[in-house]
Amino acid sequence: MKMTSTLIVATSLILTSGSVLAANSKTDQVVSYSQLSSATAFELANVAVGQCAKDGYNVSTTVVDLSGRVLAQLRYDNAGPHTLDSSRKKAFTAVSMKQPTANLMKTVSEKPILAPLKDMDDNLLFLAGGIPLKVNNQLVGAIGVGGAPGGHLDVICAESAIKTVLKTAS
Incomplete structure (x- = not known):
């Protein structure tokens, strides 16, 4: 039972982080920054x-x-x-x-x-x-x-x- 709960939580975290990354990748495909010459x-x-x-x-x-x-x-x-x-x-x-x-x-x-x-x-x-x-x-x-x-x-x-x-x- 404990292992099943852990597996469900881990799977949920993986799926959630994947959707967050997918959502961000559509809007933030390029990161800009300034650099010293x-x-x-x-x-x-x-x-x-x-x-x-x-x-x-x-x-x-x-x-x-x-x-x-x-x-x-x-x-x-x-x-x-x-x-x-x-x-x-x-x-x-x-x-x-x-x-x-x-x-x-x-x-x-x-x-x-x-x-x-x-x-x-x-x-x-x-x-x-x-x-x-x-x-x-x-x-x-x-x-x-x-x-x-x-x-x-x-x-x-x-x-x-x-x-x-x-x-x-x-």
């Missing part, structure tokens, strides 16, 4: 690296699109080789989770039950320095900075780039 992505990376260099930090910066693919990546003189990967992962995490990595780092440290989030994808990095990028209040990608002696300093460089290039506050 490669020139804008490079400018963001360049301004962030320049700000950190001015502050005395050798960093790398990565800008990713909505799917987490790299649009621009820049490593400053004497930045450690690991900074390329950390900046990419911070940007990936910010766009994937749709929030600054500093917020995610804080949330996970305050709620240990969420700690497994850090391990669900090898590209995630829950350290400060990744910030989602929005244009006209629409998510278009993310920027990640890595290599300053503290994530809060990476954030300052990323925010400087966002404010300068996108003419908005992060």
